[in-house]
Structure formats: C-alpha cells, structure tokens
Amino acid sequence: MMTRSYAIGDIHGQLPALQEAHRLILQDRDRTGDGDAPVIHLGDLVDRGPDVRGVIDTLMEGMAGREPWLAIKGNHDRMFGLFLDDPLAVDPGLQSALSYLNPRIGGQATLASYGVPNAQDRPIAKVHDEALVRVPQAHLDFLAALPLYHHRGDCLFVHAGLRPDVALPDQTEDDLLWIREPFLSDRRDHGALVVHGHTALAAAVHYGNRVNLDSGAGYGNPLTVVVIEGRQVWQLGPKGRIPLPVTPGADNR
Template identity: 60%
Template sequence: MRIYAIGDIHGHLAKLREAHDLIAEDRGMAGDPAAEVVHVGDLVDRGPDSRGVIDFLIEGMARGEPWVALKGNHDRMFEGFLGDPDHYDPGLRAGLHWTDPRLGGGETLLSYGVAGAGERMLFDLHDDAVQAVPEAHRRFVRGLALMHRAGDLVFVHAGVRPGVPLDRQAEDDLLWIRREFLEDTRDHGGLVVHGHTPVDAVTHYGNRLNLDTGAGYGRPLSVVVIEDGAVWQLTASGRVEVRPPR
C-alpha cells in the first residue's frame, strides 16, 4: 500500500502546489498514479490564499484526483463564523474569537475580498463574508471528513483520545486535542498521522506521525509517502526516510 499525506496548509497555495508537484514526481517514479493523497486539515487561516487552497482542492477532486481533505480546527472556526458571527468554538480559550490576529481568520476573509477583521462590527463583517464566500466553498468545508482510515493508518487533524475506540472519538478531540494525545505512548489502533501541533521536522514517534512543520508560521509545508509500513518525506532532492525511535 502506498499513500501520501500533506501537513497543515494554512492558506499557502504556492506551498500546496509545490507539495503536489513532489507527489506527482514520486508517483511517476513509483508507477502508482492512483495512490491517495490525504490533507490533514487546517486548510485555511494565516496564509495569504485560503480561497485559492479551497479552489485547488475542489477542482482536483472534481476531476477525479484521489484526494482526501480532513477538517482542522481552523476550518471549523471558519465554518462556524459563516454560520454565526458570534460563533465560539469550544476549543478556544475564553474571549478569543476567530477574527483575532493570532488565529488568522482575517487573512482568510481577505482572500475573499473582505477586509477589516478586528476593526469592524462582527455582524457587518459577517454579512460581507456570507456574500463573498461561494456556496460551493461553504459546502466543501462543511463536508470535510474528520478521520480517514487506510489499512493500519489513521489520519486525523489533531489526534485521538487515548483509550477511546476510534469509532467513538469526539469531534472536539479530533480537531483540538494536544497534551493527552501527544504524551501518550500506547498503541491507538494504528499509526496516527496528524498535524495541529507544529514541530521542527516531520517526526515519527512510533505510535503517531506529526506532519505539521509550521507552514502557517512561514515554515515549510511537509509531505510524506507511506508504503509498506515505512515513512519517507518527499523533498526536492528525493525521498528521506523518517524513522521511529528505536
């Protein structure tokens, strides 16, 4: 089995295109054009072109690309704001709104031509956003999957609640969990491939694989190929094996 996975994109269309170029090159060498590509969520926020990222994914899936896009916490916050300007995601700390500069919602709205996040009344900002964001984009974000399973691999955005069966995981955990998952070394029913918590480099912990290398903070967007239990990061100079601890 061969499957590709891409970390948190955060509105960086150029980086996403580069990741897919690396996949296309690797597919050509492997002779496997039908291998799936999983995007582990946080498609939007912070970067300059969240709209372009969603367009890219919609267009690729429409032409039959074997792509899977998962929902991240930032994608859910975007969805929530479009439904209600006062939406408060339970994963956020009290008093923090999606339009706060630390979260990058304003950059997402700017990609749709809506300016003034953090300066204008939320209801006015919301009215403009509802007019500017195509219904196809809203439908796409609403329909993003929370988990994708392939053989012994479990793809989610943030992680899983240890000790809870995979088919009983709570959405809030799949999108937001950190410490309880990151510090747990037990087997979770498969290698969990995730993002959400930035690390300096793609890291294999034995029971999980973290792909978020901080694209939302100006760092690289990472892409890997997993085949026959081995993990390889794709780079401009070829594959680099990512090994679990001994």
C-alpha cells in the same frame, strides 16, 4: 505490496506550498509508476496564510477532476464555518478569551482572501454581512462535508489525534479536531499509525505510534509532504524520498 498513501500537513492558506507538495508527489509517482495512491490533506486548509480561497479552489477542482485526493477537517476549517453561521459563536475548543478574528487564529487572512479586508478593525456585523456575500456557498459546503478521519492500511489519518483508550467510533469531534494532551504524551500503540497535524513543530517527527506532519506552514515555515508504505515514512523533497525514522524519546509534541 504494502499499502501506499501520501499525506500533506496543515496548509493554512499557503497555495504555492501546496502546489509544490503536489508536484513532489507527481515526481514520486513517476519514479515508482504508482498513480493510484491517495493524497490525504490533514486539515486546517484555512486561516493565517494569504490564499485560502485558492487552496480550496485547488482542492475542489482536483477532486472534481478525479484526482485521488482527500481532505480531513481541521479545527480552523470548522471555526471558519462557525463564524459564517454566527459571528459571535465561539468554537468549544477555543480559549474563551479568543475569537475567530483574533490575530492568533488568523481568520482575518481567510476573509481577506475572499475580498473582505481589515476584518479585525471593523464592526463584526459589517464584516459578517460582507463575508456572507463574498464567500461562495460551495466553499462552505465543501468544508462542512470534510470527514473527521480516514483509515487506510496501517494508518489512521486525523487532524489533531485521538483520545487514548476510546474506541474510534466513540471519539468526539472536538477531540479529533483539537486534542493535544493526553494524546501527545501517550507512547502506547493505537492499533494504527496515527498520522496527524494540529500541533506545530519545526519539522515532522515519527514517534513510532504516531507521525506529526504540522511543520508550521501557517507561520511561514515549509509545508511537509510524505509518502507512507505500511508504517514506514519518507518525506518528499526535490531530490526524492528522505527517510523519516522513528525517533525514540522525541519531545512529545
């Protein structure tokens, strides 16, 4: 029997969408009788969406309750922790003109979910002081401890992708969390099917050597959930499995 895994794309604080993804997985488990296959969340749990706190609470409670769940660290997850450590620090993957509280990043939505409102409109020192009081240390510890990737069966689950021609143990954290090119344009086989998010598309795409599951939930679009057996991928919907075929010549994003 082929190794089965479930995977969920970038969540970005969208708790109802996450709950629906988990419900669809339970439906698939009921249809197939397999309750052990892990559910791998591909990172970017935080920012942009309205209920980051609820997303993290849900994942922490599920994992503590022995749900077969795993979450990968995303670049936004790292930026949140970095802001709490030093509000003036800039993640090395971020454009120098941006900051965590820039509306394009969405950090203000994360802080608002913890009861720190209007972060982008107030002195950063005051915002930081409030955040240190309101954000549970357990949430920060959870995010800091997230793994950078997970290898299972024929698949490698990672947030952004890989640096081509670099062995997995030699990949840098910055690349695993932030890379786009030259990864997105590389058509070569990476040894495993790379299942990733980070680069938002209108819908999930299977390129043959990789699968991008970031369907833009952080911008109000649907959250993608799939089941993978070997290198075959199906998207899960209300009516069950929908094949996600390899798309030759698809746009390299």
